[in-house]
Amino acid sequence: AQKVTQAQTEISVVEKEDVTLDCVYETRDTTYYLFWYKQPPSGELVFLIRRNSFDEQNEISGRYSWNFQKSTSSFNFTITASQVVDSAVYFCALSEAGRGAQKLVFGQGTRLTINP
Amino acid sequence: SQTIHQWPATLVQPVGSPLSLECTVEGTSNPNLYWYRQAAGRGLQLLFYSVGIGQISSEVPQNLSASRPQDRQFILSSKKLLLSDSGFYLCAWSFGRGGVETQYFGPGTRLLVL
Numbered sequence: 115a116q117k118v119t120q121a122q123t124e125i126s127v128v129e130k131e132d133v134t135l136d137c138v139y140e141t142r143d144t145t146y147y148l149f150w151y152k153q154p155p156s157g158e159l160v161f162l163i164r165r166n167s168f169d170e171q172n173e174i175s176g177r178y179s180w181n182f183q184k185s186t187s188s189f190n191f192t193i194t195a196s197q198v199v200d201s202a203v204y205f206c207a208l209s210e211a212g213r214g215a216q217k218l219v220f221g222q223g224t225r226l227t228i229n230p
Numbered sequence: 231s232q233t234i235h236q237w238p239a240t241l242v243q244p245v246g247s248p249l250s251l252e253c254t255v256e257g258t259s260n261p262n263l264y265w266y267r268q269a270a271g272r273g274l275q276l277l278f279y280s281v282g283i284g285q286i287s288s289e290v291p292q293n294l295s296a297s298r299p300q301d302r303q304f305i306l307s308s309k310k311l312l313l314s315d316s317g318f319y320l321c322a323w324s325f326g327r328g329g330v331e332t333q334y335f336g337p338g339t340r341l342l343v344l
Contacts, residue, residue, distance in 0.1 A: 147330050149332070151335075156337070157318060157320075157337065157338045157340070158320075158335055158336065158337045158338060159274075159320065159322075159335035160335075161332055161333075161334060161335075164330070164332050166330060205273065205274070215262040215264070215279040215280070215281050215287070215324070215331075216262075216324070216330075216331050216333075217276055217279065217289070218264075218274075218276065218333060220273040220274045220275075221273060222272060222273040223272075223273055
């Protein structure tokens with residue numbers, strides 16, 4: 115069965131600090147997809163990134179970067195120079211490849227608080 | 231561009247009352263549709279998904295049901311609510327064209343059963 119673990123329940127840092135959110139996954143599939151979503155206080159989940167299992171290149175988007183390592187089954191998310199607007203709950207998710215609807219398995223989320 | 235709507239935004243219902251939550255998607259056709267529930271302080275659990283009109287798959291046995299009467303409409307229902315049905319309900323869609331798909335979420339409905 116697929117499983118996603120976000121061991122950090124809550125993280126609190128001061129603005130401008132760098133912060134890394136950990137995500138460890140389990141799957142027996144050789145082809146799969148990993149996602150990160152942001153849930154601000156309003157509640158809506160905002161898609162941040164999708165990565166497939168064949169692409170281990172790290173990705174950078176502005177202050178956000180993602181480190182995918184198949185050897186450790188991890189897909190960690192780093193925010194550089196954090197800002198108060200980054201405060202939210204962040205979810206890592208995993209889906210199998212295939213046709214039709216793809217079921218997302220979510221981690222429990224990490225609540226990130228950026229203090230001014 | 232595609233947009234997804236959910237209503238109502240907030241709902242307070244007594245135990246034993248019926249429930250109907252609606253989700254609609256604009257700007258796309260034949261989407262895959264999903265219902266998730268997020269209990270307080272917890273992650274998201276997939277409840278139902280649909281790949282087409284009238285086609286519903288249930289992920290967990292529960293007090294809820296889903297229907298898809300139109301291509302871009304997905305309804306979550308219950309005949310009699312339980313206290314444990316309280317939570318944040320999120321609808322999501324994906325393009326439904328096969329291959330890798332990203333799910334995009336609606337604004338959600340907060341349900342409190344008293």
